[in-house]
Amino acid sequence: MADEWRALWRLYRVYARMDLLWFLRDLRYCLLQMAADLVSAAACVSGIFLLAARFDGLGGMSRPEVLFLLGYATLVDGVYMLLFANNNAGQISRVIGRGQLDHCMLQPVPLWVQLLACGFAPVSGCSLLLCGAGVTAWAAAWGGLRVNALLLALCALCSCAVIVSVVYLISCLAFYAPVAAEEIAMEARGLFGEMKGYPLGGLPVAFQALLCTLAPVALTGWAPVRLLLGQAAPIGWLMLPLSAATAIVLMCCAFRKGLRYYATCGCSRYSGFGHR
Template identity: 30%
Template sequence: MLPRFGGLGGWTLGEVALLYGLAELGFVLMDLLFGGFDAPNLSAQVRSGSFSTLLLRPAPLPVQVLGSDFALRRFPRALLAAGILAYGMAHSGVAWTAGDMALLAGSLVGLIAFFGGLFVVGGTLTFWTVESVEAMNVLTYGGRSLISYPMDIYGEWLRRAFTYLLPAAFLSYFPVMHLLGRPLPDGLPGWAAYLAPVAGPLVLGAAALLWRVGVRHYQGTGS
């Protein structure tokens, strides 16, 4: 589509590939690590009662959940995302420096922590709802799709919601804007592009606190 229309909101194919590849790679790596916390997976364990057996084992509970759905089928998706990112890096016009690579790596870490935190929240809610909460997919899979493209193509209310209410824009959009030498929206300072390694772990930390509360109040389904 991009070669046919000549770009997307002023972004070239290489620039969009850089943004898309970064967001996709971060999400796929997160899915590889945090797949056990995905709401449908954890919901099935809660519903069947198998989650209760995890509480009886001596291994740390989060480690057991993390290892419960480590699917190798996700590796091809990671390779595809890495290929798209590599194409974007080669065709975005960025003269890569060590600082730029560090910014890209920090953004990747932030993406993994951020979406991992949302997976943990979605999984924790099943302790009370038993069934997975479909509304969480708007934030996880929907959020992943949203930040895969330039956020200036969306309406102002949507862009602001995923910037100031849910700090998704800090994870990939702002770092890529900075790498391309473009000013950040709303007059934000340039250093805001470096907040991905802070914003992501903050969301994951808050999710971990909710997880502890959920586990403490878990009573099982009686099945």
């Protein structure tokens, strides 16, 4: 196990160097991509904040608290992009559906190490992370919100783990239906992208519970922010990591089952005259 972790850190260094080289060799295109990410993030959060500004709050949160929620949602997206932006690591259904998982299995490195490392983009994928950190800091200063930076980082990692686990869990369908489910990871990811920035305080308790369990969108935005702002019960500090760990375990079980099916049946995207 120690050798595998050392291999992971070595691969992180390799992918970080490759990402930096791309930034230096194609500076204009890289900056355009980072700017596009920022514009897209601003478009996603501006509507919610304008509603909060118009009605002096939204979903039981004040304007600074809503802005903090939107900054946190952007921060979680930034962590996701930082760790899973490259090589379809965050769109694993494409890798499975196109039969490219065979390429990973041929490597002398465990599959989990490859999947954790191949998406690392510390340069081209840092724009949303920096933007989210800036917005959360601005919102905290504006509203006088007292937030622990270490707890903020912990919550962001747990939220990112929930997103990755759900995306990978749903992407396991690509093992059984590679053509139909090739792009399903994007749809699963889009669910979190569109909903995690909404204040959910105005919803009935039953819907809040649903969005914290079966469809854990609230665990990637509203619920962690309430914990950070001291608006939720202290038991939430146990439930958030526990929920993230449960999602990871379920994902690993489903992925292992899919791999066993893949080892037996292979990928139907291959044909006698070549790939796809």
